[in-house]
Amino acid sequence: MSEINHQTPIAAIATPIGEGGIAVIRISGKGAFDKVKSCFRGKDLTKADSHTVHFGKIVKKDGRIVDEVLATVFRSPKSYTGEDTVEVSCHGGVLVTQSVLETILDQDVRPAEPGEFTQRAFLNGKLDLDQAEAVADLIHAKSIKAVDAANQQLEGRLGQHIKTFRQQIIDATAMVELELDFIEEDVEFANKEQLHKLLSDLNVEIGNLLDTYETGRLVKDGVKTVFIGRPNAGKSTLLNTLIGSERAIVTEIAGTTRDTIDADWSYDGLLFKLIDTAGLRDTVDIIEAEGVKRSQKAFEEADLVVYLKDLSLPFDSEEREEIAGFQKRASETPFLLIGTKLDLKNSPKNETPKEDRIHYDLKISAINNTNIEDLKKVMKQRALENKDYDTSSILVTSSRHRDGLQKARENVNRAIHALDQGMTGDFLAIDLRAALKDLGAITGEITNEDILSSIFSRFCIGK
Ligand SMILES: Nc1nc2c(ncn2[C@@H]2O[C@H](COP(=O)(O)OP(=O)(O)OP(=O)(O)O)[C@@H](O)[C@H]2O)c(=O)[nH]1
Numbered sequence: 001m002s003e004i005n006h007q008t009p010i011a012a013i014a015t016p017i018g019e020g021g022i023a024v025i026r027i028s029g030k031g032a033f034d035k036v037k038s039c040f041r042g043k044d045l046t047k048a049d050s051h052t053v054h055f056g057k058i059v060k061k062d063g064r065i066v067d068e069v070l071a072t073v074f075r076s077p078k079s080y081t082g083e084d085t086v087e088v089s090c091h092g093g094v095l096v097t098q099s100v101l102e103t104i105l106d107q108d109v110r111p112a113e114p115g116e117f118t119q120r121a122f123l124n125g126k127l128d129l130d131q132a133e134a135v136a137d138l139i140h141a142k143s144i145k146a147v148d149a150a151n152q153q154l155e156g157r158l159g160q161h162i163k164t165f166r167q168q169i170i171d172a173t174a175m176v177e178l179e180l181d182f183i184e185e186d187v188e189f190a191n192k193e194q195l196h197k198l199l200s201d202l203n204v205e206i207g208n209l210l211d212t213y214e215t216g217r218l219v220k221d222g223v224k225t226v227f228i229g230r231p232n233a234g235k236s237t238l239l240n241t242l243i244g245s246e247r248a249i250v251t252e253i254a255g256t257t258r259d260t261i262d263a264d265w266s267y268d269g270l271l272f273k274l275i276d277t278a279g280l281r282d283t284v285d286i287i288e289a290e291g292v293k294r295s296q297k298a299f300e301e302a303d304l305v306v307y308l309k310d311l312s313l314p315f316d317s318e319e320r321e322e323i324a325g326f327q328k329r330a331s332e333t334p335f336l337l338i339g340t341k342l343d344l345k346n347s348p349k350n351e352t353p354k355e356d357r358i359h360y361d362l363k364i365s366a367i368n369n370t371n372i373e374d375l376k377k378v379m380k381q382r383a384l385e386n387k388d389y390d391t392s393s394i395l396v397t398s399s400r401h402r403d404g405l406q407k408a409r410e411n412v413n414r415a416i417h418a419l420d421q422g423m424t425g426d427f428l429a430i431d432l433r434a435a436l437k438d439l440g441a442i443t444g445e446i447t448n449e450d451i452l453s454s455i456f457s458r459f460c461i462g463k
């Protein structure tokens with residue numbers, strides 16, 4: 001554990017603003033106990049043991065009582081930030097909470113910036129940078145799988161991998177330096193093969209971790225799923241069926257949905273960001289045309305495209321081509337072709353003509369709830385297709401971590417190349433040192449103000 005740096009005291013409301021049973025105000029920093037003591041009528045908090053709770057009253061300078069509270073004392077270094085910390089639990093009204101905070105701030109305490117408590121925890125060595133980021137991920141998580149992934153990172157599982165990689169690079173550097181010591185005598189790498197193997201293995205291991213990013217991204221951010229198809233195909237009806245509420249307007253008029261409509265939907269622990277779009281067709285209506293443009297943009301960014309085709313109607317001239325285009329691109333953007341209104345299709349007068357036979361991934365009726373459960377399964381399967389997905393394995397979920405790993409791998413590859421080319425050890429050492437830096441940036445062993453402020457500004461105030 002690094003030495004605790006006791007900074008000026010800061011305070012913030014740590015619970016959401018709103019009415020609730022209780023709210024918590026957190027105070028951390030140098031002299032935190034003294035500061036709270038000056039407005040707390042109850043036990044002398046400067047004398048209280050760590051991890052003890054004390055009943056008392058928060059009082060203004062003029063003696064007016066603001067609220068009855070419980071104050072929990074955490075003595076440095078055994079606190080979230082590593083500093084002396086008090087958590088004041090007061091009644092959870094908006095005004096009362098604000099008044100308690102203001103009374104504490106009146107004691108020469110500064111309001112905390114977003115994420116400042118966690119930033120102090122990081123600076124005091126309580127958390128690695130990737131663990132601090134996991135705290136934000138955990139708070140923002142919108143699905144159980146995202147919670148799992150954040151918890152793994154918070155436990156330090158990613159950090160462990162990175163530390164192992166760093167150690168391997170340090171070992172490789174030691175071999176290179178051994179060679180450098182003998183450079184005058186023109187000694188070849190005695191253990192060139194061993195070094196080569198070490199670096200190649202490392203290259204593969206970093207690659208394996210990098211491969212988890214595609215899944216990690218989907219787990220953390222959700223699967224951007226775009227419903228497209230002709231007007232009236234049943235896109236909005238399906239969105240409403242999945243989320244179980246009438247989010248999108250449904251009518252029998254083709255061209256009902258004009259703008260893209262988003263809705264979050266969780267299935268089997270995975271978040272889907274559903275996007276209902278304006279039906280694709282040529283139109284002279286300016287508003288509808290803008291909607292069609294937005295639909296096109298939505299599917300360019302999609303993680304999963306679900307094309308809905310009304311089974312009761314024949315294909316129009318361009319529809320088959322359009323579908324074939326999506327199918328061709330399916331290795332880049334997973335695609336599902338779903339036949340809709342199966343209930344109508346089943347009636348004899350709506351028999352599909354033979355030439356319209358095409359392979360559907362599934363046929364559904366949103367109105368009769370036919371095959372909707374299968375559709376949910378298929379959506380999840382297709383979204384995570386070809387992606388190693390094992391809940392127990394560590395996932396890289398952040399683009400910052402992916403970038404760091406990618407750079408490290410490039411530098412390791414450069415070192416391998418230099419070795420193959422018979423270059424001298426000093427060249428290799430440069431590449432290896434660079435790789436070490438790239439990995440160190442992930443866990444925060446090497447960092448700078450810009451990185452820290454961009455990471456901690458994502459946090460809410462009070463965390
Ligand atoms: N019989 C039957 N009708 C359906 C089904 N799904 C949707 N419909 C009807 O089809 C019509 C169009 O449905 P929408 O969900 O608005 O279609 P859309 O694709 O969103 O249409 P636009 O917004 O115009 O692009 C409505 O009258 C729905 O009630 C279904 O499974 N069976």
Ligand SMILES: [Mg+2]
Nearest residue numbers: 235236256257
């Ligand atoms: Mg619609």
